[in-house]
Amino acid sequence: MKLLRDNNHFVFIGCYGNIIYELISSEQIVTGSTNSRCKFSFAAMKKISSILFVIVFCVSLPHNLFAWGKKGHGIVAEIAFALLDSNTKKAVYKYLELTTIDLGATTIEEASTWMDEVRSDHKYDYMREWHYVNIEKGNQYVETKEGNAINALNNAITALEHRDNLSNEEIKKNLMIIFHLTGDIHMPLHVGYGSDKGGNDIKVKYLSNPTNLHRVWDTEIIESENITANDCLLTYNRFDKDEIAKFKEINIENWIYEPRALLGKVYNFPADGVLDQAYADKNKTIIKQQLLIAGIRLAAVLEKLFQS
Numbered sequence: 001m002k003l004l005r006d007n008n009h010f011v012f013i014g015c016y017g018n019i020i021y022e023l024i025s026s027e028q029i030v031t032g033s034t035n036s037r038c039k040f041s042f043a044a045m046k047k048i049s050s051i052l053f054v055i056v057f058c059v060s061l062p063h064n065l066f067a068w069g070k071k072g073h074g075i076v077a078e079i080a081f082a083l084l085d086s087n088t089k090k091a092v093y094k095y096l097e098l099t100t101i102d103l104g105a106t107t108i109e110e111a112s113t114w115m116d117e118v119r120s121d122h123k124y125d126y127m128r129e130w131h132y133v134n135i136e137k138g139n140q141y142v143e144t145k146e147g148n149a150i151n152a153l154n155n156a157i158t159a160l161e162h163r164d165n166l167s168n169e170e171i172k173k174n175l176m177i178i179f180h181l182t183g184d185i186h187m188p189l190h191v192g193y194g195s196d197k198g199g200n201d202i203k204v205k206y207l208s209n210p211t212n213l214h215r216v217w218d219t220e221i222i223e224s225e226n227i228t229a230n231d232c233l234l235t236y237n238r239f240d241k242d243e244i245a246k247f248k249e250i251n252i253e254n255w256i257y258e259p260r261a262l263l264g265k266v267y268n269f270p271a272d273g274v275l276d277q278a279y280a281d282k283n284k285t286i287i288k289q290q291l292l293i294a295g296i297r298l299a300a301v302l303e304k305l306f307q308s
């Protein structure tokens with residue numbers, strides 16, 4: 001992932017480098033006559049201000065241009081590792097740090113976003129539907145053999161329960177599936193309606209910027225409200241022992257009920273699709289809570305699998 005991120009920066013810088021090069025080379029500004037020296041200065045100044053404009057524009061672009069969803073997934077992993085005992089952490093790190101043919105050494109944040117990073121690699125096309133489960137409004141989840149987040153999570157957990165039969169690479173891959181999908185499944189729009197592609201088809205404006213509802217929940221509230229793992233952990237004490245124990249029960253089908261129940265709030269915005277600061281204020285608490293519950297559950301799964 002680090003490599004991909006660096007590549008993105010490279011493409012990013014390369015792209016603007018080209019624009020600057022085009023600006024410099026697009027006009028013949030060197031001439032021989034004295035009179036044209038003034039022209040040269042004027043033309044050069046015009047060029048320099050254009051270049052400066054491009055540089056300022058590049059620098060002011062949002063830094064998360066290539067980082068959709070990364071922060072939320074990283075927070076879930078961080079919360080889980082803040083709650084885990086040291087034995088489990090050690091066992092998980094042992095696999096994540098393995099450099100295999102396909103996968104480099106991986107931090108917990110990188111493990112949590114690996115499934116998004118490989119979306120463009122056709123080798124992993126079979127995982128495309130694993131990020132979500134579609135259930136139309138008013139319907140209940142009906143068990144299916146098709147690929148979805150519930151089946152993918154259950155399969156990865158079962159695979160790791162019998163990991164004696166697996167190569168280290170397969171263990172690591174299943175771990176990264178669990179890291180990612182435990183996060184995804186707690187985002188209400190990942191257990192939403194297929195008819196609007198989990199809110200991707202709902203065009204809205206968030207804090208005056210055109211976007212879609214899915215992105216607002218996946219990334220933009222987390223970014224604009226600067227939500228951190230610590231903020232989420234501070235909400236831990238709102239739950240009593242029984243509630244925490246209930247969260248820790250590993251039953252993926254039951255996990256989707258909380259986020260499903262939140263969809264009414266997600267879709268509660270004006271018909272003009274303008275989501276203002278009040279919408280962020282109302283919903284940031286829900287997002288923190290969902291990230292926390294996801295972290296608690298990721299820790300519970302990892303403990304079940306790796307605590308010795």
Ligand SMILES: [Zn+2]
Pocket residue numbers: 115116131180184
């Ligand atoms: Zn995903």
